[in-house]
Amino acid sequence: MSLQLKLITPTATVMDEEVDQITLPTANGEITILPGHVNLVTKVVAGEMITKKGNRSQGFAVFGGFLEVSKDKVSILADYAVRAEDIEVGRAKEAQERAQKAMKDKATGQDFRIANAELRKALLELKVATKHKRIVSK
């Protein structure tokens, strides 16, 4: 038995594969979904998602959205999602610096919120990317 996982963002379908288990952060804390899970709809918060198939695990950075489990079909609607190995560390670092600078320079209203969101996204990407790299190198 396995789960059919669909990870969908407004711009692309990031993943559509069979996996054995999914661990991801939700509004009520981190949960793990295994085959045979009860039907569930919940909110996904920004964080790291890990899927496992056999011995292989795969990391993702997801940013907000919704999760639906329905008869071993798992659909995740994320605002933004990226595979760990697709994260461009250089670009994420750049984005982090840019956001930090923007927050220092013009810390007002809308601009600040955008910069803050960018920063959180960049930091999460970096975290997921480095962690995943460690797993690979082991």
Add this chain to the structure above:
Amino acid sequence: MATLLTLRRRIKTARNVSKTTKAMQMIAASKLKKAQDGAVSSKPYVEKLNELSKTLSSKIDQDNLSPYMVKPQNTNTKLYIVISPDKGLCGGLVTNLVREVLRLDEKGKQYFITIGKKIENYVASFNKEIIASFPFGTTLPSFETVYPLAKIIDEYFLDKKVSEVIVITTNFVSVFAQTPKVTTLLPISLEEFGHINGSTVIFEPSTDELLPDLLVHYIEMSIYQSLLESYASEQASRMIAMKNATDNALDIIDSLKLTYNKVRQEKITNELLDIGGGMFANYG
């Protein structure tokens, strides 16, 4: 009778026009490809989001609806969002939109939000009240353009300044057909999908907390979808318009060339006649 020089000039002009329109046609074709890809790749998200919204709203109490789903009773004001391209030269697309705007029910007060310079000019000339206008841009609209728009809509609808929010955009039927489309964005009516009697589903946190978030996404995505569709329609319409323009220019070149050759031949014949006449005169 036109002289050879003016004919030559006209042929040159027509050829230049055909080159320009051909180039515009190619650009529109490549942009159309991108627009279609964009629409296709956002489709799974939209479908799933609709499904989820349906599931969720079928579980919710009828007296406990989200403010997005309730029609305010105290006002008959409508907010129209009209989406058009920034640039012309795209066939009857803008004209059709304008016709749709003129056909609107005049009862009650109307507010307008315009996206795209073309429609902004028209709506302003009809003396309608524009509360905001955005440029459409000439590239594939990015998702960020939705946020300021959604904010204004929230402001007007949730403060009960308007009773309905209606989107007027161009529906991309196919590359050869684009029709104006008028849809009601708010209040959201999910009842029309009917109740889904599925097995039990757990909602975490409660449905009352999930639904508002979901509906915000739903609204943003609906707007974005309208923008994408409008963009695809614009490019398709322009591509066809420019193809027709190119064909027409080539037709003109053909007929001008025919006249040019006729005039040229006539001139040569006349010259020959002159020479011949001169020779006969000498011998005679």
